[in-house]
Amino acid sequence: MRRKLFFAIMAAILSVPAFAxxxxxxxxxxxKPGPKIDRNIFGQFAENLGHGLYEGIWVxxxxxxxxxxxxxxxxxxxxxxxxxxxxxxxxxxxxDQYHWRKGIGPAEKRPATVNSAxxxxxxxxxFGTDEFMDFxxxxxxxxxxSINVGSGTPQEATEWLEYMTxxxxxxxxxxxxxxxxxxxxxxxxxxxxxxxxxxGGAMTPDYYVSLMKVYSRxxxxxxxxxxxxxxxxxxxxxxGTPDTEWTEAVMKAWQRHTWxxxxxxxxxxxxxxxxxxxxxxxxxxxxxxxxxxxxxxxLFMDDFLRKQEAVMDKYDPExxxxxxxxxxxxxxxxLSGSNPAFLVQQNSIRDAILASLNxxxxxxxxxxxxxxxxxxxxxxxxAMILTDKEKFLLTPTYxxxxxxVPFQDAAAVPxxxxxxxxxxxxxxxxxxxxxxxxxxxxxxxxxITNLDPANPVxxxxxxxxxxxxxxxxxxxxAPTVDSINTFESPSTVEPKSTAVKVQDSKLSLTVEPxxxxxxxxxx
Ligand code: AHR
Numbered sequence: 001m002r003r004k005l006f007f008a009i010m011a012a013i014l015s016v017p018a019f020a021x022x023x024x025x026x027x028x029x030x031x032k033p034g035p036k037i038d039r040n041i042f043g044q045f046a047e048n049l050g051h052g053l054y055e056g057i058w059v060x061x062x063x064x065x066x067x068x069x070x071x072x073x074x075x076x077x078x079x080x081x082x083x084x085x086x087x088x089x090x091x092x093x094x095x096d097q098y099h100w101r102k103g104i105g106p107a108e109k110r111p112a113t114v115n116s117a118x119x120x121x122x123x124x125x126x127f128g129t130d131e132f133m134d135f136x137x138x139x140x141x142x143x144x145x146s147i148n149v150g151s152g153t154p155q156e157a158t159e160w161l162e163y164m165t166x167x168x169x170x171x172x173x174x175x176x177x178x179x180x181x182x183x184x185x186x187x188x189x190x191x192x193x194x195x196x197x198x199x200g201g202a203m204t205p206d207y208y209v210s211l212m213k214v215y216s217r218x219x220x221x222x223x224x225x226x227x228x229x230x231x232x233x234x235x236x237x238x239x240g241t242p243d244t245e246w247t248e249a250v251m252k253a254w255q256r257h258t259w260x261x262x263x264x265x266x267x268x269x270x271x272x273x274x275x276x277x278x279x280x281x282x283x284x285x286x287x288x289x290x291x292x293x294x295x296x297x298x299l300f301m302d303d304f305l306r307k308q309e310a311v312m313d314k315y316d317p318e319x320x321x322x323x324x325x326x327x328x329x330x331x332x333x334x335l336s337g338s339n340p341a342f343l344v345q346q347n348s349i350r351d352a353i354l355a356s357l358n359x360x361x362x363x364x365x366x367x368x369x370x371x372x373x374x375x376x377x378x379x380x381x382x383a384m385i386l387t388d389k390e391k392f393l394l395t396p397t398y399x400x401x402x403x404x405v406p407f408q409d410a411a412a413v414p415x416x417x418x419x420x421x422x423x424x425x426x427x428x429x430x431x432x433x434x435x436x437x438x439x440x441x442x443x444x445x446x447x448i449t450n451l452d453p454a455n456p457v458x459x460x461x462x463x464x465x466x467x468x469x470x471x472x473x474x475x476x477x478a479p480t481v482d483s484i485n486t487f488e489s490p491s492t493v494e495p496k497s498t499a500v501k502v503q504d505s506k507l508s509l510t511v512e513p514x515x516x517x518x519x520x521x522x523x
Contacts, residue, residue, distance in 0.1 A: 023458040026417040028436045030444055031465030037437055038370040039085040039408035041362045042401060043144065045327060045373040047092035048127070049118040049380050050342025056378030056387055057135055058127040065390050070126075071135045074392045075378065075385055079139040082384070082401045083408060086188055088144040088326055088373045089132050093117040093199035095191070096150030100160045103128020104179055117199065119341030129164065130176075133185045142188035144235075144326075144373070147219060149193030149211055150201040157219045161187070165232075166222040184223045189233050189371070191326070192216060195269065196237045197246060205249030212236050213253070216261035233264035235324050235371070240269040242304050244311045251315035265322035265371060268308055271331040271381075272298045272354055283332035283345035284484055288453045291350050291481040291514075292427040294330065295451055298354040299429075301328070302361045309368050324371035325362065329382035329397075330354055331375075343380045347485075349478035349493050349514055351382050352396035356449045356516045359404055360435045366412050374401075386487075393485045396493040399476050403495060403518045406445045410437035413444065413465075422452050432457055432511070444468070444521040450511040453481050461507040466523045471507055473500040477515035 046052055059065045059072055066073040090098045094117040102111050103125040110125040136143050145164070147157040159172060164185045166173035173184070192215045194200045196208045203211070221232040236254075239246045250266050257263075273279045274290075274297040281290055308323060330351050331343075338344035355374065362369045374397070378385045384398040412435065419430035433449040444466065450457050475498040483492050500509040500519055511517050 022420065022431065022455060023460065024417060024420060024432055026415055026434055026446070026448075026459060026461040028444070028446065028461060028463045029414050029465050030438060030463060033411035033413055033438050035366040035412055037363045037366045037407050037410055037412050039083070040371040041325075041359065041369060042082070042084070042404065042408055043086040043088065043326070043371060043373040044084050044377040044384070045088040045092070045375045046377045047380065048090045048094045048098070048115060048123065049092060049376070050339065050344060051379040051387070052376055053127045055389075056385070058131060060126060068138060069134055070131060071138055072387070075387070076135075076138045078385055078394060078398070079377075082398070083405050084139055084141040085408065086142045086144045086371070086373070087136060087139075087377065088146060088189075088191065091117065091146055091194055092327075093194060095146035095194045096148050096152070096200045098148050099152065099156065100129055100163070104130060104163070104175070119339055129160070130179050130181060133164075133181070142186065144189035144191065145187050146191035146194050147215065149196060149215060154214055154218045157215060161190075161219050162222050165226070167224065168222070170222075186223075186226060187221060187232050189235055190219065191235050191267065192219075192263070193237045195240055197240065200237065205246045208237060209249050209253045212250070212263065213261045216263055233322070234262065235265040235267050235322075235326065236263045238266035238268045238323070239308060242307055244307060247308050247311045251312055251321070254321060255315040263321065265324040266312070267324045267326045268304070269327040270301055270304050270325065271327070271329060271375070273331050279331040279333055281332045283330075283335065283351075284348065284482060286350075286482045288481055289425045291453055292424045292429060294350055295354060295357065295429055296427050298357050301358055302364075305361065305365050305369060309365065312368060319368055322370040323365070323368045325369060326371065326373040327375045328358055328372060329375045331381055345381060347383060347386070347395035347397050348482050349396050349476070350481050352400045352476055352493070352516060353449060353451060353514060355382070355397045355400045356404075356447065357433055357451075359400070360433050360447065360449065363407065363412055363435045363437070388487060391487040393487055393490040395485060396476065396478070399493070399495050400516055403474060403476065403516065404447070406439055406443070406518070406520065407435070407437050407447070410439040410445060412437050415446070422455070424453065432459075442523070444523070446507075446519040446521065448511050448517045448519070450513060450515045450517075453514050456510050456512050458510050459508065463505045463507065463521065468502050468505045468507060468521045468523060470522045471500045471502050471519050473498045473509060473517055473519040475512060475515050475517040477512040481514055
């Protein structure tokens, strides 16, 4: 009998859902704002790949899909909501084989070329420099142009910059005017090649560094109005693996740079590929095993950044050079039936959570990571938007970027917490993650990610430094870890408001399993 009672009590204890005991305490200290969370960490990447540009952005002026000068109106309206700070274009691997002159002038005169970086498909070159700049202006963003170092020349790149930026009436500025744009374009960022250790030309670090200096010296913004604070920032190719040889070579050279050349950033590429290359995780119809493995692999970003930052600190203790994570995100197996070279994947609440984890990591590295670009904006990899002809949907990742808009250029506020852990299938993960920030109006913002696939977490948050008087919260969650939005059901994963109590400057709320919650705190 006593034995039976013992087992009954044990069974009752073991069946108590973990959340009954789960309460996590956060402490926010608004009196100690840290570095600015640069808006440019919310950048996007739009490569000439699959249906990223063609169909995703560009449908042409004669399309029955509503458009403005060939650019989809639905896509523009959705992206405007994200306040996209910068868009990297035209690649990626494509950048090192792009010859810009083929993409300017009357559409009917542009030559067809082959996109040998992505599937050997015919490229009409209908979406070229002027179309990209028009798109950027329509969404209210800043161009981040990657120049061709692999198969181009310094002369070709110099002339492209002249075409885009010359304010004086040079021959190329006149050509730009003839193509409809007398005013110079503002190029905010210039990428000097892409993955030059691999698709960009399989170069050694030293060979790249020599080329980088030449391109930095001669590829100039020719608009005298854009100098000093407003200057175009030059981003050198950086690492794509955790070793530090490449970063060492670039930073060592930078430390000795002369008046003749300079760079303002080093790029870093790191994708979430939990099973290694080639990517094999499913982007739909997966279970909790895949979910936890993917999040675990995402959290490696933090170690990767630390390693590279240690090298950068050695050569640049004042942190003048930005670490620009200009390709990141989930890279899953291609959707069945799609062209594998088009990198088409679905986008689930799991991807939304991994986006928030990465953005939080970048925010915690805000003193060095001042730029990042998720790969990629539309129809490719971890996209914001999926389209199919006239059909269009916003992905869970889109909503993360929308919920994080208040963090753009806000000052990081330290948040102390013990995240706790949960274990599934031998994988142990922190239960929650959180960041906080103060925006320019003085308002406080708190983000909490609940990684736990099954259990809600009760949160208490003490706010010091200001008095929290009231708060509102929005949360993004979904019925299962693999919930997605589809053209038929586009609203399965959408943010909704959630309750938060405030008393004596202390917030209480419950964050749902597998969720992202953003709280705005009024003082
Ligand atoms: O984003 C897809 C590809 O991944 C990019 O073209 C390349 O830079 C990286 O390897």
